[in-house]
Amino acid sequence: MIASNDIQTIKNKFGIIGNAPQLLHAIQIAVQVANTDLSVLVTGESGAGKENFPKIIHQYSTRKHNKYMVVNCGAIPEGTIDSELFGHEKGSFTGALTDRKGYFEVADGGTIFLDEVGELPLSTQARLLRVLEVGEFIKVGSSQVLKTNVRVIAATNRNLPQAIKEGKFREDLYYRLNTIHIKVPPLRERVNDIVPLFTKFTTEYAEKNRRPVISLTADAQKLLRKCYWRGNIRELKNVAERLSAIETENIIDATTLSLYLPDQAESTLPQLVSKQDEGKTFSSEREILYTVLFDMKKDMDELKKTVKLLMEQQKGNISNVSSSVISNETALLPMAHAHSNEPTEDFIEVQEYDEEPTLSVEEMEKKLIKETLEKHNGKRNIAAKDLGISERTLYRKIKTYGLE
Numbered sequence: 001m002i003a004s005n006d007i008q009t010i011k012n013k014f015g016i017i018g019n020a021p022q023l024l025h026a027i028q029i030a031v032q033v034a035n036t037d038l039s040v041l042v043t044g045e046s047g048a049g050k051e052n053f054p055k056i057i058h059q060y061s062t063r064k065h066n067k068y069m070v071v072n073c074g075a076i077p078e079g080t081i082d083s084e085l086f087g088h089e090k091g092s093f094t095g096a097l098t099d100r101k102g103y104f105e106v107a108d109g110g111t112i113f114l115d116e117v118g119e120l121p122l123s124t125q126a127r128l129l130r131v132l133e134v135g136e137f138i139k140v141g142s143s144q145v146l147k148t149n150v151r152v153i154a155a156t157n158r159n160l161p162q163a164i165k166e167g168k169f170r171e172d173l174y175y176r177l178n179t180i181h182i183k184v185p186p187l188r189e190r191v192n193d194i195v196p197l198f199t200k201f202t203t204e205y206a207e208k209n210r211r212p213v214i215s216l217t218a219d220a221q222k223l224l225r226k227c228y229w230r231g232n233i234r235e236l237k238n239v240a241e242r243l244s245a246i247e248t249e250n251i252i253d254a255t256t257l258s259l260y261l262p263d264q265a266e267s268t269l270p271q272l273v274s275k276q277d278e279g280k281t282f283s284s285e286r287e288i289l290y291t292v293l294f295d296m297k298k299d300m301d302e303l304k305k306t307v308k309l310l311m312e313q314q315k316g317n318i319s320n321v322s323s324s325v326i327s328n329e330t331a332l333l334p335m336a337h338a339h340s341n342e343p344t345e346d347f348i349e350v351q352e353y354d355e356e357p358t359l360s361v362e363e364m365e366k367k368l369i370k371e372t373l374e375k376h377n378g379k380r381n382i383a384a385k386d387l388g389i390s391e392r393t394l395y396r397k398i399k400t401y402g403l404e
């Protein structure tokens with residue numbers, strides 16, 4: 001057990017704000033296991049602060065004078081990741097003009113942080129398992145077994161048990177990485193940390209840009225604490241910095257603050273998941289968004305069908321509408337119009353809607369990706385984060401949809 005003033009020292013050293021018991025517990029575990037060689041898996045939502053933990057572990061271990069390497073598994077193309085991690089021999093593939101050392105060779109004696117480990121291709125997962133189990137690896141194009149002594153810390157915001165079920169992640173590797181599990185709590189589960197974090201970011205901004213520090217009214221603080229914070233601390237930081245940069249008043253009330261907060265519809269998304277969806281597991285909130293969108297689209301299609309039938313019925317073309325095509329909810333609205341004095345106006349609007357091209361799932365996804373890329377001026381890493389997918393998945397989709 002580490003004394004609480006030692007935890008405070010660590011928090012100061014790594015710029016960690018917050019007093020939530022789950023956060024303090026996570027720091028406690030990191031320090032406790034630092035001096036072992038056990039693999040550690042850090043999980044938590046995007047922007048929750050996972051990257052602090054491998055740093056703490058390395059710094060508090062006997063490896064601290066050796067290399068600490070961060071590998072973003074989601075950003076390395078599938079074709080080169082084995083060579084990046086384990087090296088290759090000259091001539092092992094087109095473009096391999098010289099021998100190359102991989103990270104596991106370079107970081108011998110140190111620590112490797114495998115960020116976004118859930119994005120590793122299955123073939124690389126097999127190689128990684130071998131290094132973790134026996135400390136051995138083979139360079140791409142070689143047959144010589146090499147030894148290394150590397151401490152591995154991995155992180156992911158993906159639901160790995162779900163990825164295992166889908167056949168995308170090896171179960172044996174999961175257990176091997178998960179020897180020690182550090183769970184970083186999402187911001188919404190540590191609401192008392194929200195205002196102190198916000199203050200840290202606005203103060204830092206003010207100091208850096210020589211501006212007066214802004215402060216929040218009680219109502220604004222309440223609003224900040226109520227937000228869903230899908231992007232966690234990263235999103236909070238973004239709001240704090242935008243507000244500091246744009247607002248000229250030093251005291252910010254709830255109305256002004258609300259202009260900078262994420263879209264509440266998006267923030268409350270998980271609550272949109274209905275009872276019938278409860279059995280489903282979603283690997284990301286983006287997936288929930290898609291599900292909700294598709295359900296809405298299905299409802300819309302049904303509504304359009306109903307309206308069409310009713311219009312035809314009104315014109316006298318159909319004498320008997322089958323009740324099976326009219327669901328209870330969708331029947332209510334057009335029926336009311338059918339008996340009103342102005343029967344056609346609203347129907348005309350719906351008819352116009354009917355002529356709009358209906359987007360397929362792929363087209364919707366393409367549109368979403370295109371817009372997100374535009375929003376971030378083509379910056380793929382930021383767009384990928386915003387979309388809740390890995391950079392590699394984004395690269396693949398950009399290629400597939402010809403968005404280059």
Ligand SMILES: Nc1ncnc2c1ncn2[C@@H]1O[C@H](COP(=O)(O)OP(=O)(O)OP(=O)(O)O)[C@@H](O)[C@H]1O
Pocket residue numbers: 015016017018044045046047048049050051052156157197233234237385
């Ligand atoms: N406790 C904290 N106090 C202050 N700042 C923090 C804290 N935790 C994280 N941050 C800051 O929040 C931002 C996001 O943290 P980080 O990059 O560790 O998120 P992450 O969990 O790795 O997210 P992702 O899964 O998207 O990679 C960083 O700018 C980091 O410095």
Ligand SMILES: [Mg+2]
Pocket residue numbers: 050051115
């Ligand atoms: Mg990260």
